Structures are given as C-alpha cells and as structure tokens.
Amino acid sequence: MQRVNVGLLGCGTVGRGFVELLGRERERIRARHGVDVAIRRILVRDAAKQRTGINPALFTTSAIDVLDDGCDIIVELVGGVHAAGAFVRRALRNGHDVVTANKALLADSGRELFATAQTHDARIGFEASVCGGIPIIGALQRGLVGDRIDSITGILNGTCNYILTRMEQDDIELADALLQAQAHGFAEADPSLDISGVDAAQKLRILSELAFGPMTMRLRVHGIGDVTRAEIEQARSRRCVVRHVAAARRVAGGVELRVERRELPESHPLAAVRDETNAVVVRGRAVGEIMFQGKGAGSLPTAAAVLADVVGLAQRNRMRVLT
C-alpha cells in the first residue's frame, strides 16, 4: 500500500467537500487503486472555527506549516491569484506535485507555473479547474491527443446558464433570476466574474491551451449583464434559446476565443443544456463532435476531480519509484 500525504491549502466549499469525499472514498481507493490518501495539514484562516468531522489538530493558519511539512502532494483550494500563486510556486520549487481547482491562477500564470513544474520535476493536476466533475481536462490531455482539434464550444459557467434558463422558463428578468441562483447557492454573493463572462473566458483559455497548444490567442468577452426578457422572448418566437457560449476555433494566425450570448435553435445540442449544467463540445478532424455534459461546479463534484488528480499523481509517482 502506498501512503500519500496531502497538504491542503484552504477549507472553503471545495476544501470541505474534499475532506468529506476522502472520508467516504478512502477505503475504496485503497482497495481498488492501492493508494492510501491521508490529509496531514490544512491551512485555514481561523483555526478556532468549528468544522464538523475534521480533526482540529490538522488546522494551521501558516501556509509554511503546510508547504514545508514534507507532504507528497499539495492541494491548493485557496482561490485567487496572489497568495495561491505564491503557495503553488513554493510547492513546485520544493519538488511537490500540486493539485488545484484554481482557474483564475492558471489562466493568469499557467505557462509560467507549468514551466516551473517542469524545472523541478513536479506536476500540476488541474482537472477540477474547468467544469468541476466533468473529466474534460484529461480528455484533452490524453484521450483526444490522436486527433487535431478544430474547435471547442461550450457552456462553461453554470451560474449564467442557470440565470438564462430561469429567465426562459419562468419569464422573469435577470435580477430576479440572479436572486434565485444565489438562493440555490449557484451564484456567489459577488457574481460579477460569472455575469461578465470572465469566469467562462478563464476556463476557455485553459481548454484552448490544451487543445491548440501555445498559439496566439485573440479573446473577446461579452457577458450576460445586459440580457433582457424581451431578448429571450424574441428568440423563443423563432424557436430558439439564448445561451452564454464560450467558443474557441482555429483561425488564420492563431486561435479565436469568444465568450458571448448566442441564439441557438432548439434542436442544437447546447440548447438542451439547462440550469447549472455545463457542457463542452469538442470537434476533432477525425472524431467529429464529442460532447461532455454534467455538473460543472459544486463542492463534491469539484472535490471528486481533485481527488482523482491526487490518486493519479500518486500512481504516477509509485511507478517512478518502482522503476
């Protein structure tokens, strides 16, 4: 049995989900995959705060306690760019593998961080950074490398899709749909990154780097902040729906990335994607269109992607040790 010590940075929504999921799945993963994943330290803001089901002795408010504790894998679930970036750089320079759900960090500093990882013979797992539980990163990293990808088209932000679906089905304005999204926990208290399209653009950028490689990318982002009930009604009168679509495709000289509202015919595969569901359609020259669909966010789906990366990196390291 291979023991893997995890240093966990952050114990918010996804962090708590990770602890809960690991508690539930640890024995199955030991038995099926031969890896025993244990959490050694957890970075929190307030170590005195009660968190049900987690041993308080694991908590620390010092990142160094986690980063320099000799853990095998650092799981970064702090979010944001600055502190998280500093933590990830330090972990990689220590030669530790990192698993992160942080799309903002990867969209901002991805190329630099992957270069740092390579220099220090460490790896970054980031399946959780795009579309939560949908294993789209692995599909682009491995399953689809035999083919040339021509385009990626998706609904990458569950909050926007929930809002558009509610406006469409309940005949309400954006502000009311947003309140519903917040009441159901799909939207943050500050939903501006979602509404503006920035969140979807970050995810599209990560997928595009994987699919197209280091090419010149032109990005145009338009959010849903100015969508009206009238726009959605007009679409319906044409048997169409309005969806917030993130699309990347090869063009002369590079890749064009667009995040924008599109009117899609009801028969379009993305028209059937409702509420907080995410979907990605990858078009390859040989394979044609492949669609991936599922829950794109949420504590447990995202935690499942984090845990899959932890197990995958552990197995990879075991192979290196055995060789």
Add this chain to the structure above:
Amino acid sequence: MQRVNVGLLGCGTVGRGFVELLGRERERIRARHGVDVAIRRILVRDAAKQRTGINPALFTTSAIDVLDDGCDIIVELVGGVHAAGAFVRRALRNGHDVVTANKALLADSGRELFATAQTHDARIGFEASVCGGIPIIGALQRGLVGDRIDSITGILNGTCNYILTRMEQDDIELADALLQAQAHGFAEADPSLDISGVDAAQKLRILSELAFGPMTMRLRVHGIGDVTRAEIEQARSRRCVVRHVAAARRVAGGVELRVERRELPESHPLAAVRDETNAVVVRGRAVGEIMFQGKGAGSLPTAAAVLADVVGLAQRNRMRVLT
C-alpha cells in the same frame, strides 16, 4: 525526440484509418508531444493487395515478423478472439505494450490478459475498444476514480441506434432500416453481433469492470431483432422513443448488467441520441450524472483512440527511461 516503433496487426477498416491518421497527425504529435510514431511492420492477409498510400515493404503475412521484430508497441486490429488473443499474449510476454480496439477479446479474456501484462511489466491500451472516439475508458480509469460509480447507462451500439432511429423517423420496418444501415456502412454484412445485443454487452462488460472492479456480474441481454414498427408507433403515441439501452448498476451481491430495449420519454437525455451516435451516462455519488456523446465507431474515430493510446504509452515509457 522519442521514436516509437509500432508493429501493426491487421490492416482492415480501423488499421487503414490508423495509417491514414498517423500520416496526417505525425508531425503535430512530434511537435506537441515529443513522440515520433513510426509504423515498422504491418500484418496483412494478402501482402500483394494494393493499399493506396502505404509502403508495401511494410507488409508481412507472418505475425511473428511483427511480434518479434523489437517494436515498442504492438497495435492489435485483427479482431476476433483466437488469433488476436494469441498475438496479444505473445506481445505481452515479450514485454511489449499493446494497444487494441478488440472488445470481444477483452470481454472474453480481459482479466487474464491484464494479469499477463502485469507479470511482464507491460501495459494494454484499450480506449478504442468501447465507443470509438469517445474517451470513456480514460474517464473511468482516471478522471472519475475519486468518486464511487453507482451506474452506467448508455447507447453503445451505433448500428442498433441507427436502425431504431430510422424506423422511428421513416416509419419503416427493421429489415429496411438494416438495409439502410448496411448501405451507409454502419452495419456489417453479418450484423448479428449488433442486432443480438452481444456487441453492446461486451462493451458494457468492459466499462463495468473499470467502474465497479472485480465484482460478480449478472448479465441479461435482449437484442432488437424482434422490434416492430408497431412497437415504435405505440411508444410515440405516449411521447416516448424506443432505444437499445445497455445499463449496469450496483445491486446486492454485485453488479447487474442489462442490455435491452427501453421506452424512454422524449425528454430523456438518451432519447435525443440519434442515428449512429453513441452516448454513455455515468452516475457517480459525488459528481451526479455525466454524459459522454459522440461517434462510437468508424475508421477514423476509432483510429484516433488507438493513436492516443500509442502516444500515452510512449510518454509513460519515456518517463520510466528518464527516471
């Protein structure tokens, strides 16, 4: 640059697709993934037969010429159980990695072959064996290992789905729909493995081994041979469609596998899967339902999965050499 020599067994539909795709993608894979894939020998039945675009010097009618030629990876596209099984066993015992699209062989002898591979420190890539270009094997092997899978439900046979869709949309009987499928190249001259449900059952079995592990499996298979226009019309009158569904789920004491026709409401995700398209819905305890959809067969989609496995195994072996 890492050079990978491939010994190719079989040059039928998928084999020719593999040669064509590699010709097209070799340079991209060199540049992006640092792997130069070259075909060294090709086993064929008739070495004198003209095959456009393939160097005839590569052909041999002797499997030993391919198997014992010191290739890095053996790609088995012969099909069938007996000869293919003997070839794969020999390759594995030689310590070579094997990539195969052969679902019949894996359904028949999978556990034994994986044990042989482990003994000889070789690996088997089989992404192409289920649902062609859809990377569902990788998703179950890696992306979803963090979660407990409760069920797998899918449309795994494109021929049956094409037939049911044509019966539904063109109001024709099975025999006429089958002729259409054959005319479009979706059905074999002998379509009995498709129609009987055996092909779908083999694929479901492979997916279930990955998702649930070595558990007791109870399998019940019912084909589409006795489907009538009347059955489909009756379903339509209830706003339903008939689909040939392969479903596996945990039950007391093991896993239950069923391949059978089901009447699905038009709103069901699998009801929208038409013609030769395949789809798989994986339900995980944490991630909920994730759907994968795309072309499940065909020369180039299947070849793309084979090539992805070749690249992945090559990268894995490079890492072992570097360590």
